[in-house]
Amino acid sequence: MKILVAVKRVVDFNVKVRVKSDGTGIDIGNVKMSMNPFDEIAVEAAVSLKEAGIASEVIAVSCGPAQAQEILRTALAIGADRAILVESQEELQPLAVAKLLHALVKQEAPTLIIVGKQAIDDDSNQTGQMLAALGNMPQATFASTLAITGNEAIVTREVDGGLETIAISLPAVVTTDLRLNTPRYVTLPNIMKAKKKPLELSSPALLGVDVAPRLNTLRVSEPASRTAGIKVPDVATLVARLKNDAKVI
Numbered sequence: 001m002k003i004l005v006a007v008k009r010v011v012d013f014n015v016k017v018r019v020k021s022d023g024t025g026i027d028i029g030n031v032k033m034s035m036n037p038f039d040e041i042a043v044e045a046a047v048s049l050k051e052a053g054i055a056s057e058v059i060a061v062s063c064g065p066a067q068a069q070e071i072l073r074t075a076l077a078i079g080a081d082r083a084i085l086v087e088s089q090e091e092l093q094p095l096a097v098a099k100l101l102h103a104l105v106k107q108e109a110p111t112l113i114i115v116g117k118q119a120i121d122d123d124s125n126q127t128g129q130m131l132a133a134l135g136n137m138p139q140a141t142f143a144s145t146l147a148i149t150g151n152e153a154i155v156t157r158e159v160d161g162g163l164e165t166i167a168i169s170l171p172a173v174v175t176t177d178l179r180l181n182t183p184r185y186v187t188l189p190n191i192m193k194a195k196k197k198p199l200e201l202s203s204p205a206l207l208g209v210d211v212a213p214r215l216n217t218l219r220v221s222e223p224a225s226r227t228a229g230i231k232v233p234d235v236a237t238l239v240a241r242l243k244n245d246a247k248v249i
């Protein structure tokens with residue numbers, strides 16, 4: 001069983017991002033970039049299935065600039081067997097990425113595709129769902145457990161009301177939630193080994209995908225800063241303020 005895992009290069013979760021002064025986006029010049037945390041979980045899940053003898057090959061895919069090779073090398077160091085970079089300098093929106101992944105799914109015919117539930121830069125939470133729709137495949141989003149039995153994936157999903165367990169037939173798309181696993185630390189010997197693993201270059205043109213943006217960002221701005229809170233002496237004052245000033249009760 002082949003597993004395809006999607007990994008995105010995003011601004012590191014520790015970085016406090018700044019909005020560009022002209023309001024056209026986020027300033028990512030000179031900031032630390034890393035693998036999207038949900039995608040580390042996705043790679044860990046795929047590699048664990050390989051170590052358990054359930055998967056035979058794990059392929060990591062990233063769509064983005066040449067620098068995304070770094071996170072593909074990380075995926076290889078975690079334990080992926082080979083990597084594909086779909087190189088593009090364009091802004092790739094979720095639909096474009098889903099189409100690129102769909103083209104690779106047709107090429108590689110994986111039994112399972114694991115992606116993160118969301119990329120922490122744009123927080124779209126769309127790519128896995130769009131990929132499943134394009135490929136007419138079942139999907140199990142927000143997975144907190146994943147088991148493969150025969151031709152099915154048994155997935156516990158984190159939903160608003162608690163947990164839901166579903167069985168979906170393979171091939172399918174699974175998106176990872178935080179509780180699925182704790183990604184391993186990448187060891188130096190594995191980083192060295194990863195340098196020798198195959199990393200193939202592709203492009204939207206080679207895959208025949210039009211990646212032109214379908215959404216136009218009008219303006220990006222900082223959230224309004226919060227005004228200072230106040231202390232009230234007792235509950236009666238609190239209730240009065242909520243009623244008369246805040247008008248929320």
Ligand code: AMP
Pocket residue numbers: 006007008009036038039042061062063064092094097114115116117118119120122123124125126127128
């Ligand atoms: P999003 O829909 O943008 O929140 O992203 C959800 C997931 O789709 C991410 O966690 C990744 O697994 C995958 N993904 C999104 N963009 C890319 C990309 N440029 N390259 C590879 N995978 C991506």
